[in-house]
Structures are given as C-alpha cells and as structure tokens.
Amino acid sequence: MKLNILMFGITKDIIGQSKLAFELPDRSTVPDLIASLKAKYPALKDLSSMMIAVNNEYGQKDQTLQESDEVALIPPVSGG
Amino acid sequence: MEETIWKAVPAIYLTEEPIAVDEVIAAVNSENAGAVDVFIGTVRNSTKERKVVRLEFEAYDSMALREMEKLAQQVRERWPVEKIAIHHRKGVLQIGEVAVVIAVSTPHRKEAFAACQFAIDTLKQTVPIWKKEIFEDGQIWVAAHP
Numbered sequence: 001m002k003l004n005i006l007m008f009g010i011t012k013d014i015i016g017q018s019k020l021a022f023e024l025p026d027r028s029t030v031p032d033l034i035a036s037l038k039a040k041y042p043a044l045k046d047l048s049s050m051m052i053a054v055n056n057e058y059g060q061k062d063q064t065l066q067e068s069d070e071v072a073l074i075p076p077v078s079g080g
Numbered sequence: 081m082e083e084t085i086w087k088a089v090p091a092i093y094l095t096e097e098p099i100a101v102d103e104v105i106a107a108v109n110s111e112n113a114g115a116v117d118v119f120i121g122t123v124r125n126s127t128k129e130r131k132v133v134r135l136e137f138e139a140y141d142s143m144a145l146r147e148m149e150k151l152a153q154q155v156r157e158r159w160p161v162e163k164i165a166i167h168h169r170k171g172v173l174q175i176g177e178v179a180v181v182i183a184v185s186t187p188h189r190k191e192a193f194a195a196c197q198f199a200i201d202t203l204k205q206t207v208p209i210w211k212k213e214i215f216e217d218g219q220i221w222v223a224a225h226p
Contacts, residue, residue: 006140008140008208008210009138009210009212009221009224010210010221010224013221046225047224047225048223048224048225048226053140053208056142056143056146057143057146072140072143072208074140074208075210075221075224076223076224077204077205077206077207077208077209077210077223078204078209078210078211078221078222078223078224079137079139079168079179079180079203079204079207079208079209079210079211080121080168080179080180080200080203080204080207080209
C-alpha cells in the first residue's frame, strides 16, 4: 500500500518535503512504519521521540495501517 | 444606529493573528465562578544565553484542535470547571508576543490554579505544535533532539 505521510517540524526538514508518498506492505503496523522510516532516513533516529498519528489520534503500538488513513509523523512537540 | 456585532469567541482556537487576551478571559466568564486563572505564554528573548530573534510555530491544525479539546475535557473531569478556553498562536512571533493563553474559571481559586497549571503542562506534552527558535546565527526546532 502507498501512504501519504504528513511531515511536521524537524521531520519536514529531515525528509525535505511536507508530504511523503511511502510504500509499505499491506497490514503494516505503526511500529513497522516507524522502523521503515528510520531505515530510510537515519537522521530520524537522532530525535528525542517520534510518534505516528493516525486519523488525528496518536497511533497505538499494535495498530494496523490502511491506505485510506491520514498518517502523520509527529516529532517531539514543543508548543506553549 | 449601528448594531453592535458580538463576535463569538471559540473556547479552543488556533490562530495566525495576535491573541486577544481579554477575549479569552471573557470566554470563561461565569456567574458561578469565584476565580479565573489565566496562563499567558510569551516569547522570551533568549535560550541558554543565546539571543533569540523570533519564533516560528507550526501546527498540525486538525489534530492540535482535537488534542486541545481532549485536554479541556480532561481538565473538566478533574476539577469543578465552569469554563475553560485555550488559544494558541501559530506562524511567526516576535519577542514579547503572546504564544498561548489558557483561562479557567472555577468556583474557588485553588482549583483554578491547579487546573490551569495542569492544562499548560499537558498542552506542552500532547498538542502537536512545534516551535522553531531563530537565533542571529542559526535556528533550532525546540526539543527535537535529546
């Protein structure tokens, strides 16, 4: 499946774009996506944390992704 | 005679325009409240003795609003809150500008202080908003690296 992943903050700088088309095997989970992204973009490993948001909610550990999901990469937040 | 047009102030709000602190406070007005606590986060001119020129805030708008709503709900569940309002700025902010305003009204002051502190502490941990500090000689996404 092909995900269109939204990038924010430092992840946008690391990956060089605000929306990344990313190929993943069907039935991949949130941790699968994190591992694949870190393998392709090693600079992501240097971040204090990295979360995945699925349809505007923080993704759960065992959550399976679907092509229709709105997926976003959430580096450490720093609002306020 | 011109009619006064009352602008409804949303409780949860993300904006590129300057935040009107008095409007956020007015949004939590309640006759049942004996206290209103307000937190105002402003742009500081330095970080670790390095001079900050300006800040840039970026938000994942749809999720940030949702997390702000969830946060408001959590606050309502933990304290006897009359009303709560959270406004956060995004875009480019100059030194001294207001980045965030949280106002909470409760029957008594103790709960207002506690609820407001919890709200800003939790916002900083959960709401997908990112702050970039621009220095004279570089820039950094705050908290990105250990």
